[in-house]
Amino acid sequence: MIKLIACDLDGTLLNSSMEVSSANVQAIKRAQENGIEFMVASGRAPHESQPMIQEYGIQCGYINLNGGLVFDTEGNLIVKNPIDLDVAKKICRLLKKENFYFEVVTGDHVYSDDLSKRITNVAHLMVELNPQLTFKEAVLVSASKPAIVSIQQVPSYEDLLAEPGVEVMKILVFDSRGQWAFTDVIKEINALADLSITSSAADNIEINAKSAQKGQSLMDYAAAKGLKPEEVAAIGDNLNDESMIVAAGTGVAMGNGVPQIKKVASFVTKTNNEDGVAWAIDKIIADNAKEQAGA
Numbered sequence: 001m002i003k004l005i006a007c008d009l010d011g012t013l014l015n016s017s018m019e020v021s022s023a024n025v026q027a028i029k030r031a032q033e034n035g036i037e038f039m040v041a042s043g044r045a046p047h048e049s050q051p052m053i054q055e056y057g058i059q060c061g062y063i064n065l066n067g068g069l070v071f072d073t074e075g076n077l078i079v080k081n082p083i084d085l086d087v088a089k090k091i092c093r094l095l096k097k098e099n100f101y102f103e104v105v106t107g108d109h110v111y112s113d114d115l116s117k118r119i120t121n122v123a124h125l126m127v128e129l130n131p132q133l134t135f136k137e138a139v140l141v142s143a144s145k146p147a148i149v150s151i152q153q154v155p156s157y158e159d160l161l162a163e164p165g166v167e168v169m170k171i172l173v174f175d176s177r178g179q180w181a182f183t184d185v186i187k188e189i190n191a192l193a194d195l196s197i198t199s200s201a202a203d204n205i206e207i208n209a210k211s212a213q214k215g216q217s218l219m220d221y222a223a224a225k226g227l228k229p230e231e232v233a234a235i236g237d238n239l240n241d242e243s244m245i246v247a248a249g250t251g252v253a254m255g256n257g258v259p260q261i262k263k264v265a266s267f268v269t270k271t272n273n274e275d276g277v278a279w280a281i282d283k284i285i286a287d288n289a290k291e292q293a294g295a
Helices: 009-013 022-033 046-054 085-097 115-129 135-144 157-161 179-192 214-224 239-247 259-264 276-294
Strands: 004-007 037-041 061-064 069-071 077-080 101-105 110-112 170-174 195-198 204-209 232-236 250-253
Touching: 004 009, 004 214, 004 276, 009 232, 009 276, 022 037, 022 276, 037 214, 046 061, 046 069, 061 214, 069 214, 077 214, 085 101, 085 157, 085 170, 085 179, 101 157, 110 115, 179 195, 179 204, 195 239, 214 232, 214 239, 232 239, 232 276, 239 250, 239 259, 250 259
Parallel strands: 004 037, 004 232, 037 061, 232 250
Antiparallel strands: 061 069, 069 077, 101 110, 101 170, 170 204, 195 204
């Protein structure tokens, strides 16, 4: 019997227009009406993901920043897993030396030292998700989205990390050439400390503290609720979802998911442009009903 569903955002709950479909919204509400807790599990920061979901009238818990921060349904902070500050400084210096564009994410803000590169990288992703868009059109769309441009530009990361009390929850690195471009720098980052390095798209890597993984945070949250792994489901599409899809009793891969995720999932649903989350939730509700009838 599934009592908790954790769902990724980008490429999963969000379609390629970065929206939650009506079918997905209604399915989430059906799950909640059937006594199943729903939570979002995203690499995004709280200020990016939470208002976006609340717009649709959905109240739920959040695993943010790949497990760096976890909030319950009432919005209470349950877990915080920052990167060691000295390690974060070393990573930033390394990425600068290797000429990567990257962003530093704290619990409250996403910081960039070049907003134009932020827009360019999001535009590359939008073209990948929407091949009918020209790059110029994607730049215009990217520049108009509040969640994309509502980040804070800083003169330098050195100054940011020198501020009293700053905590780095995630470092997000971009390269439009794809995953092969990160091969060498990942080795260098791993040599600095024991970290979690995943990816949410073909053009990025996401660096978190080792304990900040969706799977571990989801299982910790479930345990605090008195739930067993077999009572938890997880839905996702990319590599930063793998830990929760493996950890959950029922792991669901999106139809548009990467092959590695499909291999470890319990089943594969439809794509994010075909209301795959709604299809998966309705299957889980139906399976719960069958289990109850047979009890």
